Amino acid sequence: MKKYLNNERGLTLVEILAVIIIGSIIMLLISNVHLFGQKQYKSQSEKSRHLYDVTYAAKVITKEIRKADEKGIANIGSKSDHIKLTSVIEYKYNSANKSIENKDGTIFVKDIENFYVSKSSSEVVLRIISITGEEINTKITLRKGD
Template sequence: MKKYLRNEKGLTLVEVLAVIIIGSIILLLISNVHVFGQKQYNSQSEKSRHLSDVTYAAKVITKEIRKADERGIVNVDEKGDHIKLTDRIEYKYNRAEKWIENKDKTIVVKDISKFEAKRTGSQVNLKIISETGEKVETKIILRKGD
């Protein structure tokens, strides 16, 4: 019996606790790195989506403006948040809901913090800024009508 009691093979309680504490610290660090990476991914994905949405809206509106000649632009209002091309083509910025909609009340793009359109002579300046700060600005020169 004394032979078994003097056997020092195995782990002591202190060694087991040390391994558990070191393992917990390593797992905590790994999980923090993972959570940080996930937050960065989500943030960059959101910014990328907003940039894509703002670019799409600018392309659609620019395309419609370019189709119209100088007389086709019926109205760019004083506030700059409403463009009316012909009786059937119209884009309006809804400040309360933060989106741009067309005449049929179909939403073109959401999460817009600023939409500005200004007409000076035969030029229309268009600026769209998303909630995350992505910005698209363009100047459109209107064609002369016959």
């Protein structure tokens, strides 16, 4: 045992190269796992944000439709990309910048692929699709008041 402890030869070049190569492979694997995790986080965060935006837009527009009288809702065509509820409240789809805008042109929700509104005699159908494919479909039944 003393023979090995008193050996002052040190490490050979081959041993050092082997350690460097093994260490490099381990670091490469760790960095790939880390980058994959970051990419997944970014992708899921973006999808979550788009789902929130689409849900928010549907909730606000649905609330405005429920508040409007039926005469205001009559401004919707059979299938359209805009809805005008009153002289103040209007939402329209801008395909150039993929957004839903208010009447004055301010962006209400961005990153929207499609926005459809259609009206039959007793219901309004609202469909909003984000650029990542998150989709909200809702039917609002119109109740005639006395």
